[in-house]
Amino acid sequence: MQLRLSPDMNAASVRTVAESYQTFNPRAYLQNNYMPPRANFTSEEFVVPWKLRCLADTFATGEICGHTLIDIGTGPTIYQLLSACNYFEEIVATDYLEVNRTEIQKWVLGEDPDGFDWSPYIQHVCKIEGKGEPWKEKEQKLKKKLKKILPIDVHQPNPLGSLLSQPADALVSTFCLEAVSPNRPSFDQALQNVTTLLKPNGHFLMIGALEESFYLAGEARLCVVPVSEADVKESFAKSGYRIHNFRSYIMPPSLKIGVDDVQGVFFIHAQKSA
Numbered sequence: 326m327q328l329r330l331s332p333d334m335n336a337a338s339v340r341t342v343a344e345s346y347q348t349f350n351p352r353a354y355l356q357n358n359y360m361p362p363r364a365n366f367t368s369e370e371f372v373v374p375w376k377l378r379c380l381a382d383t384f385a386t387g388e389i390c391g392h393t394l395i396d397i398g399t400g401p402t403i404y405q406l407l408s409a410c411n412y413f414e415e416i417v418a419t420d421y422l423e424v425n426r427t428e429i430q431k432w433v434l435g436e437d438p439d440g441f442d443w444s445p446y447i448q449h450v451c452k453i454e455g456k457g458e459p460w461k462e463k464e465q466k467l468k469k470k471l472k473k474i475l476p477i478d479v480h481q482p483n484p485l486g487s488l489l490s491q492p493a494d495a496l497v498s499t500f501c502l503e504a505v506s507p508n509r510p511s512f513d514q515a516l517q518n519v520t521t522l523l524k525p526n527g528h529f530l531m532i533g534a535l536e537e538s539f540y541l542a543g544e545a546r547l548c549v550v551p552v553s554e555a556d557v558k559e560s561f562a563k564s565g566y567r568i569h570n571f572r573s574y575i576m577p578p579s580l581k582i583g584v585d586d587v588q589g590v591f592f593i594h595a596q597k598s599a
């Protein structure tokens with residue numbers, strides 16, 4: 326059964342989510358999700374290499390390419406752009422929080438000696454892509470293509486305001502919409518809002534949490550709307566997408582480490598209707 330809220334109640338719930346993000350700590354978030362045990366590159370039984378595999382396989386088809394790719398809710402992470410950067414001239418990172426946009430900016434500029442070390446990720450992606458690309462080259466390529474880092478609010482009908490004039494050839498988004506939406510109608514609305522940033526026939530690759538209700542990022546405890554595989558497929562269909570691929574991952578007990586209550590992860594490749 327779908328929850329129905331008045332527009333005022335929904336706006337209030339969205340504001341509560343926004344407030345909860347004010348104490349989001351990028352470093353704690355990275356520590357919780359992008360270090361061992363979750364970031365263990367020895368096997369795709371671990372969640373991080375599983376995600377990288379989904380993206381590498383999909384981009385390797387060569388079907389998803391063009392001038393501009395927008396990443397919705399980039400956060401403090403760049404792993405989701407490593408396979409994409411071979412196929413687009415320009416990559417636009419976006420996030421609601423300035424702390425996260427700054428984290429990405431510092432990585433691009435190589436300014437922070439204490440910054441998060443993405444080199445094991447870049448090396449792993451070069452390995453699974455199997456093209457013999459030296460990892461330093463990929464790193465430079467992504468830094469060069471990350472031309473804009475913009476503020477975004479997926480709850481606005483035009484999430485980027487007037488910052489981008491042309492719709493993108495493709496969208497990527499990882500762990501954003503369910504993590505910033507207080508309920509299913511709000512998730513659906515956010516999906517419709519970001520869909521306006523995509524060209525007709527454009528591709529959308531999304532990775533997200535299954536059946537999660539919260540996660541931690543330092544002092545911040547963020548509420549997540551729990552979604553099932555069927556929910557995700559239904560939301561994409563309702564927003565006018567054709568689903569090309571759907572994969573899911575069950576979080577093994579060894580990776581349930583108290584930083585969230587995620588039960589699994591989904592990957593969806595969908596194409597906007599013409």
Ligand SMILES: C[S@@+](CC[C@H](N)C(=O)[O-])C[C@H]1O[C@@H](n2cnc3c(N)ncnc32)[C@H](O)[C@@H]1O
Pocket residue numbers: 343346349397398399400401402405420421422425477478479480498499500501504505
């Ligand atoms: C769970 S994190 C995901 C970060 C990263 N994409 C990843 O894969 O780990 C959710 C991100 O959504 C951002 N966010 C919060 N509210 C948002 C909003 N209204 N619109 C867009 N992004 C938002 C947060 O700042 C945070 O970076």
